[in-house]
Amino acid sequence: MSRRASGLRAWAIQRVTAIYLAIFFTILLVKFMIWPPADQLDWRLWVADPVVGIGFMVFIVALLFHAWVGVRDALMDYVKPIAVRATLLSLVALTLLACGLWAAQILILARLA
């Protein structure tokens, strides 16, 4: 992310992903309150549905970007030494990347099963 883009673009990403997360969370809440999956097989079948699967994929990407901007902002505010900040940002980026890949693996395996 360029120096120039890291202000407006990060802010816009945070806003757009927040809207998607709010809508998706609401849908999930309604789904689990009204039509909760009966068992694990039911769960897997539901997630294997292409629309639900893509919805979850976008949800995970949105969540990771949203978390990245939020954590980046907090580190920029509170961590002044550049070396410490760079290390922490790298750790956060790697953790988020690992979480994203893990979630993608779960979704892909659910569809293959």
Next chain:
Amino acid sequence: MKFRIYRYNPDADTEPSMQEFDVDAPRGTMLRDALLMIKEQDETFAFRHSCGEGVCGSDGVNVNGQNRLACITPVADLKEPVEVRPFPGRPVIRDLVVDMTQFYQQYRAIKPWLIRNDPLPEQETLQSPAERDQLDGLYECILCGCCSTSCPSFWWNPDKFHGPQALLTAWRFLADSRDQATDERLDALEGPYKLFRCHTIMNCVEACPKGLNPTKAIGHIKNLMLKHSV
């Protein structure tokens, strides 16, 4: 009335302390009057003040945890003991007097004047009443610093984040139909620090003694920036 006043003389004291004072505050006493009475009791006590009517913006202090202008704060509204401290986050010069250099640097950085590229007209540059209305709630700022020094983002990055006061003024010029430097002003605000350290905490709105809304102005700048980039 009981007052607890922050005292610190960096040349003589090793650390700041709170000193208690008793003041006879008749009905209608403003905090500035009370501080002047305290100064009569102890002439070494230092604080800034000037007009006494909320216009000059000199006597901003932190009262019971909230930034206010002392001259327009009735002491009757304050809970005792009234704790008076300097603006948070600013280096203390002495007692309630703080160094506002960074605050003014941020103000200067947003170029707080009209920029025209066209040749100046022979007479004044006209505005419609509707265009003039856009400046209401913006031009009234008196630079007291109550907003910026109550902003956590300004505490953490006073050298990089413009702060609510400077950003309110930035929007005052962006919103002015006579100004012709919109793109330059928006470009100057880009990057992660100058504008985007605002996390809409809104302490500035609560602190402004003029009832202005810097958070709203900052939102307008962000939206305008977005509009200019898509």
